[in-house]
Amino acid sequence: MALDPHNLLLIALVTAVTLATRVGGALIMARVQLGPSAKGAFEAMPVAVMTAVLAPAALTQGWPEALAAVIAIVVGLRAPMYVVLITGMVCVVLFRMWLS
Amino acid sequence: MSVRKEFAAGAFAISPVLAAAVPIALLFGTLSVSKGLSIAETFLMSITVYAGALQFVAIDQWGDPLPVGLLAFTALVVNIRHVLMGASLGRSLGGFSPLQKYAGMFLLTDEGWAFAEQRARRAALTPAFYFGSGLALWFTWSTGTLVGALLGTGLGDPAAFGFDFAFTAVFIAILTGFWSNWRTGAVLLASGAVSALVKLAVPDAWYIMAGAAAGIIVAAVLHAEDETPNHTDGLMPS
Numbered sequence: 001m002a003l004d005p006h007n008l009l010l011i012a013l014v015t016a017v018t019l020a021t022r023v024g025g026a027l028i029m030a031r032v033q034l035g036p037s038a039k040g041a042f043e044a045m046p047v048a049v050m051t052a053v054l055a056p057a058a059l060t061q062g063w064p065e066a067l068a069a070v071i072a073i074v075v076g077l078r079a080p081m082y083v084v085l086i087t088g089m090v091c092v093v094l095f096r097m098w099l100s
Numbered sequence: 101m102s103v104r105k106e107f108a109a110g111a112f113a114i115s116p117v118l119a120a121a122v123p124i125a126l127l128f129g130t131l132s133v134s135k136g137l138s139i140a141e142t143f144l145m146s147i148t149v150y151a152g153a154l155q156f157v158a159i160d161q162w163g164d165p166l167p168v169g170l171l172a173f174t175a176l177v178v179n180i181r182h183v184l185m186g187a188s189l190g191r192s193l194g195g196f197s198p199l200q201k202y203a204g205m206f207l208l209t210d211e212g213w214a215f216a217e218q219r220a221r222r223a224a225l226t227p228a229f230y231f232g233s234g235l236a237l238w239f240t241w242s243t244g245t246l247v248g249a250l251l252g253t254g255l256g257d258p259a260a261f262g263f264d265f266a267f268t269a270v271f272i273a274i275l276t277g278f279w280s281n282w283r284t285g286a287v288l289l290a291s292g293a294v295s296a297l298v299k300l301a302v303p304d305a306w307y308i309m310a311g312a313a314a315g316i317i318v319a320a321v322l323h324a325e326d327e328t329p330n331h332t333d334g335l336m337p338s
Contacts, residue, residue: 002138002140002141003138003140003141003144004138004141006166007137007138007141007166008141008144010162010166010168010171011141011144011145011148011149012148013168013171013172013175014145014149014154014158014171014172014175015148015149017172017175017176017179018149018150018151018154018175018179018182019206021176021179021180021181021182021183021186022179022182022186022205022206022208023186023202023205024182024183024186025182025183025184025185025186025187025188025189025190025205026186026187026189026190026193026201026202026205027186028183028186028187028190029186029187029190029191030190036323036324037320037321037323037324038320039323040283040319040320040322040323040324041316041317041319041320041323042187042188042191043319043323044283044284044287044315044316044318044319044320045184045185045187045188045312045316046188046213046214046217046218046278047275047278047284047287047288047291047315048287048290048291048311048312048313048314048315048316048319049181049184049185049210049291049308049312049315050210050214050271050274050275050278051275051287051288051291051292051295051311051315052181052291052292052294052295052307052308052309052310052311052312052314052315053153053181053210053271053295053308053311054268054271054272054275054292055291055292055293055295055296055299055311056295056296056299056300056307057268058268058272059292059296060296060299060300065265065268068265068268068269069268069272072268072269072272072273073272073275073276076272076273076275076276076277077276077279080116080273081116081117081270081273081274082116082119084269084270084272084273084276085116085119085120085266085269085270085273087269088262088265088266088268088269088272089261089262089263089265089266089269090262091262092262092265093260093261093262096259
């Protein structure tokens, strides 16, 4: 259960940077007014940010992951989240067996 | 609704994410101790840094001598999206006290934030709902990494059961919940295409900001027409 001072320092540093990014956005928003364009931009943020995080993982790893992602999207338009989760995991395992 | 009910509703809403987070958290714990961090350090990092994507990238770069500058830079690049997320969510925190607001930002994660945004579109986002979902994920993630660190490398390969795909599937499920009209599709296409291309062409995690920026710009352009005075959708009786 050792706590190495260098590791602790580095964890503190990474925590500080992360915390700054977390609080930064709320601080900025406390002092701006939005027109329609900016409002549209903000409404789109959840989709834009999540897609940007997700798309490379889904599209650039290989066919099994990409196909499973497509199926999860189709299922996700109708089914609850647990169903999407299970379907996606089952599909990726099957596709990896068949396609590799 | 009572505070306790709202808190429970938040934790319940995010439960599929918790299920997806457990195997990933276990994996992080085992990787972290295999990289030379102690069990206590691994747990501490999960409690304080609490950012899954960054923690995986950081642990990958952890070595001797410790790459201080590189890690600080990586933390900034991987997490700069939080600024956008916080700015967007900040508009829905009217019912929060200043302390709740800034304490709540500590719990900001992709998934917790997406649930809060979705909730805010249907009803007022209460602090109880936000902290219910946020603390449930924080607790699951940190205890999961602790258990993974304790088990060490005795765990099997998560890819064998598709667990490595769990977060992708949950992300997709969250994303589809945001669908409203063709503009959503345009944002999705722009963000997805740009982030995938930048990921292939540029090192580090710049692809997140590049993709996000592309989608946001497309949305701003598509909504610019709302500013013209003859645009009366929603004002005329139908």
